[in-house]
Amino acid sequence: MTAPALNPPKRILMGPGPSDIHPRVLEAIGKDTVGHLDPFYLETMNEMQNMLRALMKTENPLTFAVSATGSAGMETAIVNSVEPGDNMLVCINGVFGNRMTDVAERAGANVSNIEKPWGEVFSVDDIVQGIEQSNPAVVGIVMAETSTGAFQPIKEIAQAVRDAGALLLVDAVTSLGGMNVEVDNWGIDILYSGSQKCLSCPPGLAPVSFGPRAVEKLNNRKEKVRSWYLDATMLASYWGEERVYHHTAPINMTYALYEALRVIHEEGLENCFKRHLDTHRALKAGLETLRIEYNADPNHQLPMLNAVKIPDGIDDGAVRSSLLNEFGIEIGGGLGAFKGKVWRIGLMGYAAREKNVVLFLSALEELLKRQGYQLEPGAAVAAANSIFQS
Ligand SMILES: *Cc1c(COP(=O)(O)O)cnc(C)c1O
Numbered sequence: 001m002t003a004p005a006l007n008p009p010k011r012i013l014m015g016p017g018p019s020d021i022h023p024r025v026l027e028a029i030g031k032d033t034v035g036h037l038d039p040f041y042l043e044t045m046n047e048m049q050n051m052l053r054a055l056m057k058t059e060n061p062l063t064f065a066v067s068a069t070g071s072a073g074m075e076t077a078i079v080n081s082v083e084p085g086d087n088m089l090v091c092i093n094g095v096f097g098n099r100m101t102d103v104a105e106r107a108g109a110n111v112s113n114i115e116k117p118w119g120e121v122f123s124v125d126d127i128v129q130g131i132e133q134s135n136p137a138v139v140g141i142v143m144a145e146t147s148t149g150a151f152q153p154i155k156e157i158a159q160a161v162r163d164a165g166a167l168l169l170v171d172a173v174t175s176l177g178g179m180n181v182e183v184d185n186w187g188i189d190i191l192y193s194g195s196q197k198c199l200s201c202p203p204g205l206a207p208v209s210f211g212p213r214a215v216e217k218l219n220n221r222k223e224k225v226r227s228w229y230l231d232a233t234m235l236a237s238y239w240g241e242e243r244v245y246h247h248t249a250p251i252n253m254t255y256a257l258y259e260a261l262r263v264i265h266e267e268g269l270e271n272c273f274k275r276h277l278d279t280h281r282a283l284k285a286g287l288e289t290l291r292i293e294y295n296a297d298p299n300h301q302l303p304m305l306n307a308v309k310i311p312d313g314i315d316d317g318a319v320r321s322s323l324l325n326e327f328g329i330e331i332g333g334g335l336g337a338f339k340g341k342v343w344r345i346g347l348m349g350y351a352a353r354e355k356n357v358v359l360f361l362s363a364l365e366e367l368l369k370r371q372g373y374q375l376e377p378g379a380a381v382a383a384a385n386s387i388f389q390s
Pocket of ligand 1: 017069070071072074096142144145146171173174194203
């Protein structure tokens with residue numbers, strides 16, 4: 001029995017990830033596969049690691065891509081920095097703090113939590129108090145909460161974590177490539193990300209970086225890391241100079257991430273972050289004319305993930321399915337407590353472009369109008385365009 005030929009529809013991916021893939025990245029993934037110890041591949045790994053370090057603003061030698069998605073990046077970060085019985089403080093203000101807690105408990109950590117309502121972020125005082133109460137070896141926090149659209153400043157809390165002698169573990173899955181992330185300067189000890197958000201690469205790789213303090217702890221563990229596949233001590237021997245076989249690397253995904261990083265560095269980090277911010281400001285101006293409000297607190301809104309409240313009386317499912325089926329645009333619905341209440345509009349990587357904002361706003365206007373929503377025709381697109389022009 002033969003299934004039909006594969007013919008995926010053309011979508012504009014403006015949800016919480018995956019994001020639109022840059023055409024050069026799709027081209028790269030189709031190039032010839034070589035062996036995972038081929039000199040060409042080893043050189044490609046080195047160059048890719050260098051580009052990752054430059055993006056993360058770190059000199060950390062132990063910077064590489066885990067062969068799996070962002071959640072495996074999370075698991076890699078945790079199993080390698082936590083020993084069974086360690087105290088870990090995890091900050092929860094959305095879905096991914098909860099996931100981090102679950103992973104840490106499975107890794108044998110003795111987890112404490114501090115919590116904030118979804119859409120709010122943690123202050124330095126919150127962190128200091130949490131540390132005083134739980135005396136953690138590791139503090140885990142999400143920089144860009146994709147479930148709520150809230151941006152957690154990291155630099156300010158990093159010092160407090162360091163003063164307490166703990167390691168700072170940061171989820172940069174949605175932030176990396178869309179906003180400034182400074183591993184060394186800020187004092188992040190362990191960072192992980194994912195390929196399919198602002199890096200605009202297909203899902204399947206999770207960049208991670210371990211700083212000197214995390215590596216020291218790793219090298220002085222009393223027992224082995226409780227995951228064979230994600231053990232950074234073994235992965236370091238493959239990604240480092242020894243090139244000891246561990247698992248067969250996903251060669252063509254490495255090509256994809258390599259090209260995605262080239263695209264970002266060619267544009268320049270500052271330009272790339274500014275593009276994310278500009279498209280966010282234009283989208284926000286357009287949504288304002290439609291009386292659509294953001295969920296996250298106004299001082300902490302993410303540029304690449306716009307979580308907004310669905311207006312009263314509007315049918316969530318009807319809007320999202322028409323966006324997809326008539327206009328080819330995917331946006332995300334709410335997760336967990338936000339199901340049916342929030343839309344998540346992604347402006348990640350290659351999707352963060354002027355034409356997508358304008359198309360989305362005009363499509364949304366049409367779909368709201370169909371449901372009897374009061375609006376001024378054309379106002380949303382005009383507001384967005386005036387931001388782009390200024
Ligand atoms: C998407 C995401 C993850 C999980 O990544 P997957 O690639 O879906 O496994 C983790 N943390 C945050 C903040 C995310 O947005």
